[in-house]
Amino acid sequence: MTVGNIPRHVGIIMDGNGRWARKRRLPRSLGHRAGMNRMIGLISRAKQSGVKYLTLYVLSTENLARPRKELDGLFNLLRKYFDDNVKKLYAQNSEVRVIGDLSVLPPDVRLKLIEGEENSPENADFCVIFAINYGGRAEILNAAKRAAEAGEDISEEKFSSLLYTGGIPDPDFIIRTGGELRLSNFLIWQAAYAELYFTDVLFPDFTDELFSSALEEYSHRNRRFGKIEDDK
Numbered sequence: 001m002t003v004g005n006i007p008r009h010v011g012i013i014m015d016g017n018g019r020w021a022r023k024r025r026l027p028r029s030l031g032h033r034a035g036m037n038r039m040i041g042l043i044s045r046a047k048q049s050g051v052k053y054l055t056l057y058v059l060s061t062e063n064l065a066r067p068r069k070e071l072d073g074l075f076n077l078l079r080k081y082f083d084d085n086v087k088k089l090y091a092q093n094s095e096v097r098v099i100g101d102l103s104v105l106p107p108d109v110r111l112k113l114i115e116g117e118e119n120s121p122e123n124a125d126f127c128v129i130f131a132i133n134y135g136g137r138a139e140i141l142n143a144a145k146r147a148a149e150a151g152e153d154i155s156e157e158k159f160s161s162l163l164y165t166g167g168i169p170d171p172d173f174i175i176r177t178g179g180e181l182r183l184s185n186f187l188i189w190q191a192a193y194a195e196l197y198f199t200d201v202l203f204p205d206f207t208d209e210l211f212s213s214a215l216e217e218y219s220h221r222n223r224r225f226g227k228i229e230d231d232k
């Protein structure tokens, strides 16, 4: 399904895997597995809908403080996801990017992520961006240090190019599942003018149809970027 006025760049904060599992008396790891499967479905749906960039919040910097067992499970899922799916994305002419601080990840996971990015097709018609050990404040601080090192006068545009997301347009639409009403350090510079969409639905239950309803709602939003109606 395609709706009018499709956002070029969509971000998703994929929250609620743990509660989805708890409701079913399952271990949290199975909630993350269900989340991963849903993520795979949504990547296809986003591409079919005409979205050009999809940023997925897989792991925040804060998530790295979770118990070792849960983190090991998430790293295993990442290994599995990259082994099983990245080539399928390339075959569909989709690019893979990874944003975040990869330096503290297990070395084999880090390597898979870097290779996943480096082997991506050029001139792809869709780009999936995985935010992993990502934090918006750390990203801004890192860009600020690079700007200071360069020592030149800096514009917003130049500063944006120093972020992990350099070269990627700002998100137009950010969806958060799982009922919380906040951005939790996700793309906080880039989200300045993004439309926000919050739903109580837990991520593994966020179906393709619900994603399309969210896009439908976006198509009715009136984005003024601080200007008045006639001024656009």
Ligand code: FPP
Binding pocket: 014, 015, 016, 017, 018, 019, 020, 032, 035, 036, 039, 057, 058, 059, 060, 063, 074, 077, 078, 081, 178, 203
């Ligand atoms: C937040 O839910 C979700 C995460 C910390 C992980 C998000 C990851 C996925 C959706 C899929 C994983 C995909 C790969 C490739 C690893 P939560 O656990 O905080 O849920 P809760 O708030 O209900 O406890």
